[in-house]
Amino acid sequence: MNDTLQKLARVRMAPSPTGFLHIGGARTALFNWLFAKQHNGTFILRIDDTDMARSTEESMREIYSGLKWLGLDWDEGGDKGGPYEPYVQSERISGGVYVPYVQQLLENGTAYHCYCTPEELAAIRAQARVEKRTRSYDGRCQHLTQKAKACFAAEGRKPTVRIKMPNTPIQVDDIILGIRNIDPGTLEDEVIVRSNGMPTYNLTSIIDDVEMQITHVIRGTEHLNTTPKQMAIANALGLKVPQFAHIPLVLDSSGRKMSKRHHGALVAVNRYREQGYLPEAMLNFVARLGWAYDDKQEIFSVEELIEKFDLGRVGKSGSVFDLKKLEWLNAHYITQLDVSARTDAVIPFWQAEGLVDTTALTAEHRAWLEKIVGAVGERLTTLQDIIPQTRYFFTDAFDYEAKAVKKWWGNSAEKQNKTVEILTSLSQILAGIPAFDLGTVESAIWKYTDENNIKRVAAMQALRIALTGTSFGPSLFDIVVLLGRDEVLKRITRAIVQLSGPAA
RNA sequence: GGCGCUAUCGUCUAGGGGUCAGGACAGAUGGUUCUCAGCCAUCAAACCGGGGUUCGAAUCCCCGUAGCGCUACCA
Numbered sequence: 001m002n003d004t005l006q007k008l009a010r011v012r013m014a015p016s017p018t019g020f021l022h023i024g025g026a027r028t029a030l031f032n033w034l035f036a037k038q039h040n041g042t043f044i045l046r047i048d049d050t051d052m053a054r055s056t057e058e059s060m061r062e063i064y065s066g067l068k069w070l071g072l073d074w075d076e077g078g079d080k081g082g083p084y085e086p087y088v089q090s091e092r093i094s095g096g097v098y099v100p101y102v103q104q105l106l107e108n109g110t111a112y113h114c115y116c117t118p119e120e121l122a123a124i125r126a127q128a129r130v131e132k133r134t135r136s137y138d139g140r141c142q143h144l145t146q147k148a149k150a151c152f153a154a155e156g157r158k159p160t161v162r163i164k165m166p167n168t169p170i171q172v173d174d175i176i177l178g179i180r181n182i183d184p185g186t187l188e189d190e191v192i193v194r195s196n197g198m199p200t201y202n203l204t205s206i207i208d209d210v211e212m213q214i215t216h217v218i219r220g221t222e223h224l225n226t227t228p229k230q231m232a233i234a235n236a237l238g239l240k241v242p243q244f245a246h247i248p249l250v251l252d253s254s255g256r257k258m259s260k261r262h263h264g265a266l267v268a269v270n271r272y273r274e275q276g277y278l279p280e281a282m283l284n285f286v287a288r289l290g291w292a293y294d295d296k297q298e299i300f301s302v303e304e305l306i307e308k309f310d311l312g313r314v315g316k317s318g319s320v321f322d323l324k325k326l327e328w329l330n331a332h333y334i335t336q337l338d339v340s341a342r343t344d345a346v347i348p349f350w351q352a353e354g355l356v357d358t359t360a361l362t363a364e365h366r367a368w369l370e371k372i373v374g375a376v377g378e379r380l381t382t383l384q385d386i387i388p389q390t391r392y393f394f395t396d397a398f399d400y401e402a403k404a405v406k407k408w409w410g411n412s413a414e415k416q417n418k419t420v421e422i423l424t425s426l427s428q429i430l431a432g433i434p435a436f437d438l439g440t441v442e443s444a445i446w447k448y449t450d451e452n453n454i455k456r457v458a459a460m461q462a463l464r465i466a467l468t469g470t471s472f473g474p475s476l477f478d479i480v481v482l483l484g485r486d487e488v489l490k491r492i493t494r495a496i497v498q499l500s501g502p503a504a
Numbered sequence: 505g506g507c508g509c510u511a512u513c514g515u516c517u518a519g520g521g522g523u524c525a526g527g528a529c530a531g532a533u534g535g536u537u538c539u540c541a542g543c544c545a546u547c548a549a550a551c552c553g554g555g556g557u558u559c560g561a562a563u564c565c566c567c568g569u570a571g572c573g574c575u576a577c578c579a
Contacts, residue, residue, distance in 0.1 A: 004527090012578090018578085018579080033507095043554090045557075048579065049579095050579075051577090053538080054578070096555080114577095118577070121574095121577080125576090128505090129505050131505095132505055133505090133506075134506055134507065135507095137507085160577055179509095181509090182507095185508055188575095191576085194577040195577060200576095200578085200579090201578070201579050202579095205579085221510095221572095221574095222508070222574070224508070224509070224573075224574080224575085225509095225573080225575080239539080246509090246572065248510080250512065253514095253515085255571060255572065256571095256572070256573095257572075257573070260511095285516095288517080288528095290517095290520065291517090292527095293518095294516050295518035295519075295526055295528090296526095296527065296528090297527095298517095298528050298529085316511090317509085317510045318509095318573090319514095320514095320515055322516065322529070324515080324529060324530050325516065325528080325529045325530080327529090328528090328529055329529090335542090377541080378541065378543090379540070379542080380541090381541090390546050413524045455536055455538095457538055457539075459538080459548070460539070463538090464539065465537075470540090471539060471540075472539055472540035473539070473541090473542075474539095474540090474541095475537090475539090476538055476539080483546095
């Protein structure tokens, strides 16, 4: 690839709007986007919605929002326009874009009308299968006489248009897979226009790529087998094809291709956003699926990806989607946020749970929230984790976790009496200390445990359950101070009542 | 069934004729702390099989095998 070409690099992502943006789509988008960025090129978002029955507006919006969230902005495309608009294939169809190409193909004899019905075709396929033949459709309509055509037409049959495959090998030069020659004997005369007049993907895709001056088609390997077909169409039209790069599939844990149909929400990019994943983590994760820079680096900022990503280093085999690794990355990126930014990130989650009302957020309240986030520290794998980690700060309507109660409050009357004793003492101490700050609270509690020969863990865990209902969480001193004296005393009293009650 | 693609720890991968086959995630153990998370230390864990080529092959070649993808008037 020379300098001129590099400056002119034009790549595209061409999703069909039949569902949400999924992990594989996000990765395809990222690889294209990175390629465009590093070659000073143009990233185009084209909507391939030739399958009218399955395409929806809503899906289109989902894809836009997913890409925007990831920060993968496009220079030309669907909602944005550009020098080669429209970028939505259904609009191109109604604009008659493909008609002259089909006309040309028909006129130069590389395409022909086929009058076979779907039923006939199914029978042909079944027959080919029992005979173990490579191609099924045998080109039988290629040499139909005018009379035969008229006859079919009289029956009311509407023809499809098929492309005639060449009998010379087609060479596919793929950046990732290398050069390979496809035996034309394995290719069949594909339908390029349906009987209802709608063009099919193989036709529209390559024509749009050519018309939009796409230089590199970077797409999933599920399209590998369609490449020679598309090249045959371009060749028949005398068009120059772009360079191809087929990236390996994203697989599930049993090694199968991740798909909307079989994996649902697990592959939906927007669901990860809802669950509190950061776009940086998502991007970093997806970039490392099938690609590595060296044997050291795992963490890549977007800037570093632009600098270091190399399509030529992308592997050839599929990669299994590993949620644990995504979680690790996400926790890392959350930690990278300073407390203020982390608070901003977490507020929508509190709000969704009704724990924080952003319409009435005072500076004082905001400062308190930041302290909570600071106390939680590195305990967030996803932003959503803020809820179980902090719910008790906002409400005392929580249950005491049974397992924790059993372990730390005790399951015998004797142990429970001891717990009541400890909680009572702590309550008195906390009620009596002159100041309610970290240092004072800490030294008062340690003084009590050490002087009375009580295990620190025992006292602390008993108190933790009283205040939060759980046995895990931030430093208990942080919790005590952030809750405030009144609330702490109230919750201890409530715990004592619980422990002394008939049920306990 | 046909056609195609692929093959290093459980997972993501580095390496690529001579390496103790490296790292990361996950897992296990220990340490630190009031718990959890984290952090630190340690451990366990791989070149699909068989033939060649070669002094030497995980690496190159061939053949198998397995997995996956495609096989539509879906994209």
